[in-house]
Amino acid sequence: MMTTSRSRSTRNAPPWSTRAPTRWTTRAPVAVALGALALLAACGDDGGGNAREPLAATEVAPLASANVHALATAWRVGAAWSADAELVGDMLGDLPIVGADPETGGDPDRAFDARLDDLADKLASEVFVAENVVSDDGMTIVYELPLSMVCWDEESRPECQARWADEPVRLAVSSRAEGELTIDLRVGDPPVAPMTFTVAPERASATVSLAPLLALLERTGALDAGDDGLAIDELSGKVTLAIAKVGDHGVTVSAALDQALALRASGQGAVVTASVGRSTASATFDAAARTVDVGLDVGAIALDAPFALLMGDDGAGVSLATKLQVDVPGVTADLFVDDAAGTVDVAGFGLGTRQTTVKVGGSTILALDLNPGAGRDVDMHLVALGDGAREISVSPSLELRVKLALASLASIEPGFDAGWANSETLTIRLDGAPAPTVRSGADGVTEIVAGKLTYGSTAAPELGFTASAGQCVVSPDDDGEGDGGEDAHPFASLIVTSCER
Numbered sequence: 001m002m003t004t005s006r007s008r009s010t011r012n013a014p015p016w017s018t019r020a021p022t023r024w025t026t027r028a029p030v031a032v033a034l035g036a037l038a039l040l041a042a043c044g045d046d047g048g049g050n051a052r053e054p055l056a057a058t059e060v061a062p063l064a065s066a067n068v069h070a071l072a073t074a075w076r077v078g079a080a081w082s083a084d085a086e087l088v089g090d091m092l093g094d095l096p097i098v099g100a101d102p103e104t105g106g107d108p109d110r111a112f113d114a115r116l117d118d119l120a121d122k123l124a125s126e127v128f129v130a131e132n133v134v135s136d137d138g139m140t141i142v143y144e145l146p147l148s149m150v151c152w153d154e155e156s157r158p159e160c161q162a163r164w165a166d167e168p169v170r171l172a173v174s175s176r177a178e179g180e181l182t183i184d185l186r187v188g189d190p191p192v193a194p195m196t197f198t199v200a201p202e203r204a205s206a207t208v209s210l211a212p213l214l215a216l217l218e219r220t221g222a223l224d225a226g227d228d229g230l231a232i233d234e235l236s237g238k239v240t241l242a243i244a245k246v247g248d249h250g251v252t253v254s255a256a257l258d259q260a261l262a263l264r265a266s267g268q269g270a271v272v273t274a275s276v277g278r279s280t281a282s283a284t285f286d287a288a289a290r291t292v293d294v295g296l297d298v299g300a301i302a303l304d305a306p307f308a309l310l311m312g313d314d315g316a317g318v319s320l321a322t323k324l325q326v327d328v329p330g331v332t333a334d335l336f337v338d339d340a341a342g343t344v345d346v347a348g349f350g351l352g353t354r355q356t357t358v359k360v361g362g363s364t365i366l367a368l369d370l371n372p373g374a375g376r377d378v379d380m381h382l383v384a385l386g387d388g389a390r391e392i393s394v395s396p397s398l399e400l401r402v403k404l405a406l407a408s409l410a411s412i413e414p415g416f417d418a419g420w421a422n423s424e425t426l427t428i429r430l431d432g433a434p435a436p437t438v439r440s441g442a443d444g445v446t447e448i449v450a451g452k453l454t455y456g457s458t459a460a461p462e463l464g465f466t467a468s469a470g471q472c473v474v475s476p477d478d479d480g481e482g483d484g485g486e487d488a489h490p491f492a493s494l495i496v497t498s499c500e501r
Helices: 057-084 086-092 108-127 157-164 210-220 308-315 406-411
Strands: 133-136 141-144 169-174 181-187 192-200 203-209 231-246 250-267 270-276 279-286 291-298 301-306 323-328 331-338 343-350 356-360 363-370 377-386 389-395 398-404 424-431 437-440 446-450 452-457 465-468 471-474 495-498
Touching: 057 086, 057 108, 057 181, 057 192, 057 203, 057 231, 057 250, 057 279, 192 210, 203 210, 210 231, 270 308, 301 308, 363 406, 389 446, 446 452, 446 465, 465 471, 465 495
Parallel strands: none
Antiparallel strands: 133 141, 141 169, 169 181, 181 192, 192 203, 203 231, 231 250, 250 270, 250 279, 270 301, 279 291, 291 331, 301 323, 323 356, 331 343, 343 377, 356 363, 363 398, 377 389, 389 437, 398 424, 424 452, 437 446, 446 471, 452 465, 471 495
């Protein structure tokens, strides 16, 4: 199995900030003039300290364009191969690879270059131009973006220009190392600085601080101030996106919640709180080896909200004191996709150190446990066998328990009946061998290769079974729903049989 040296991130939630209410629903014109800069890909603290290098205004546009070009090329060189890699697509879904553009004759390279040229032209002709410079001390050049760039949407332009007329949008550009640009977004007077971009030839990052961003949106009235919806009272956290070139054939993209996210919203007697602990996610693409190395460490996720908000019109008579509470202790995994070998290795896939639960009115309606008796995580090895078939082995074993208790919802919605899910605990377990293994095909048949596969039900124990090596689990019904249709028990259509060789 794959080993990993990644350390799990520390998770701690910052205290709530104190702030006047702001409406929950946004009006999109807040794309504040960062049309070009948003394409610069993302960025935050670069770890280079605060020392600055001398910088001339004439250097900014060509340097920004050259760095963007280099990083975009690194992304294409490192990751473009994965667009046609079936195994990568299965594991990671569709990726934003620049592809063929019919307007440029369908040539992916021409489409890619055309988009880079468009970005370079925008930086040189609209953003980093002499007429936008408001100050220049030889170390930091400050550009003020015209309202025509801030308010890009013609339909909402009059309203947008009125809102931003007294809130200048400025970019303070400096350099901390040769060939590198640090761009601080400063909005208003006194300025609020919610975003920092760093662009170097081999790396770029963008950091967004949520508390200053909320303050900016409040001050400019960029959030809906109507009476409908919830109002954001408090918001904190810091998010960083990054891209970096790795050698001649690789590229890494990453996202990090550097400071835990905390949100509180209220309105019409309702209060909603949500939090996400410090988290990291990264993916490193290697075009030469045709591999992708993914690391995921999501901190604890919590939500507390009136259940009536989720019921829509059906929740009109439900007390706001009846709360929906979601507790996800975390999600961790290290995943290595080897497209050339046709294998995927997953190390340390887990859902935190305790149950994942969903409660309504204080009663648990869903509880999820992964490997509760084996360290609460699992390693997996997948081999692609062709024609959609996969062979999966686990270590040391796999056990998934899902407890459902939806009957308690009848006290909130009279007459509610969830059938088999009113009171049920489902168990799926793969064990009984040093490396328990199953093989599944596009036909939906699961063959037990090593060990045994056990399905258990407390509500319908007669539907449980154990399949051993050499046996297959099949569903005779094409829809997999059994005789009871969509309301049937999920195990009702499964049978164990000898595998056809």
